Amino acid sequence: MDFRKRFRIEPGSKGDFSAIDPGFHEPHANDVEAAADLQHNLTRITNLQRGLYAERKHSLLIVLQGIDGAGKDGTCWHVIGAMDPQGVEVTGFKQPTAEEREHDFLWRVHPHAPGLGNVAIFNRSHYEDVLVVRVHKLAPEEVWKPRYDFINEWEKLIAVENNTVILKFFLYISKEEQLERFRKRLDDPARQWKISEGDYTEREKWDDYIKAFEAMLSRCSTKHAPWFVVPSNHKWFRNLTVSQIIADTLEDMHLQMPKPTVDLDEIRRLYHQTVKAEKRGA
Ligand code: AMP
Ligand code: MG
Numbered sequence: 001m002d003f004r005k006r007f008r009i010e011p012g013s014k015g016d017f018s019a020i021d022p023g024f025h026e027p028h029a030n031d032v033e034a035a036a037d038l039q040h041n042l043t044r045i046t047n048l049q050r051g052l053y054a055e056r057k058h059s060l061l062i063v064l065q066g067i068d069g070a071g072k073d074g075t076c077w078h079v080i081g082a083m084d085p086q087g088v089e090v091t092g093f094k095q096p097t098a099e100e101r102e103h104d105f106l107w108r109v110h111p112h113a114p115g116l117g118n119v120a121i122f123n124r125s126h127y128e129d130v131l132v133v134r135v136h137k138l139a140p141e142e143v144w145k146p147r148y149d150f151i152n153e154w155e156k157l158i159a160v161e162n163n164t165v166i167l168k169f170f171l172y173i174s175k176e177e178q179l180e181r182f183r184k185r186l187d188d189p190a191r192q193w194k195i196s197e198g199d200y201t202e203r204e205k206w207d208d209y210i211k212a213f214e215a216m217l218s219r220c221s222t223k224h225a226p227w228f229v230v231p232s233n234h235k236w237f238r239n240l241t242v243s244q245i246i247a248d249t250l251e252d253m254h255l256q257m258p259k260p261t262v263d264l265d266e267i268r269r270l271y272h273q274t275v276k277a278e279k280r281g282a
Contacts, residue, residue, distance in 0.1 A: 015218025
């Protein structure tokens with residue numbers, strides 16, 4: 001299945017994702033059946049990112065958004081982990097600092113846009129400024145409303161000017177699944193540190209968040225920077241989908257290893273000459 005086609009929000013569409021089932025997992029029945037495909041995708045990502053890094057002609061920006069517990073951290077771990085850390089920068093966007101608040105909302109984001117050859121991962125992103133800010137009225141409507149256009153312009157700028165391919169994943173879980181994940185966190189000492197009271201107050205605003213997500217998806221899925229809504233109740237399906245979309249996208253870049261800058265025959269001669277000389281000397 002072409003997950004890119006299946007889960008892409010078409011530019012100009014309504015962004016209504018009530019029709020999308022967060023529990024969707026076709027064509028596989030379970031994680032065991034999907035394991036080989038996932039591994040294949042991860043291997044492709046490993047090899048292709050090497051090419052991206054070596055060629056240094058493109059860059060890739062991956063944006064991860066989703067409600068608390070949707071699996072943003074898990075996606076980094078399971079999918080982005082296939083990449084060479086040397087060519088990757090992961091940035092988590094938290095509540096703005098005092099200095100960040102004294103600037104426009106993109107000020108803190110732009111320095112993390114990927115340079116040529118690199119991959120940037122945004123764990124949360126500039127979209128928080130039309131999500132949490134809108135839901136909690138942290139800024140008045142006349143401030144957040146123009147931001148959809150500013151975001152589209154900014155994404156277009158880095159796409160066109162710096163050859164940045166942008167993939168934006170909205171990890172979609174159901175309300176029931178979120179509560180189940182909160183329960184598991186409570187019982188898991190390795191994840192208890194992630195628990196915040198805010199998780200529950202945010203949950204109360206679920207419907208407001210859905211509205212804000214829909215506005216974000218309908219206003220900001222563009223040719224340069226499409227949104228994908230990833231059914232994420234099943235972690236294995238989320239990993240499969242995100243990894244496949246990244247691998248297919250990297251493949252479409254037709255990355256080429258750069259040509260050697262030296263005359264290889266000459267270097268080979270030099271090598272053999274060195275081996276001989278050192279043997280004689282030993
Ligand atoms: P976490 O991702 O769980 O570490 O939480 C980060 C928190 O920072 C979330 O509650 C976000 O909503 C919040 N946050 C991120 N960006 C912004 C922003 N621009 N304005 C206000 N809150 C934000
Ligand atoms: Mg959290």
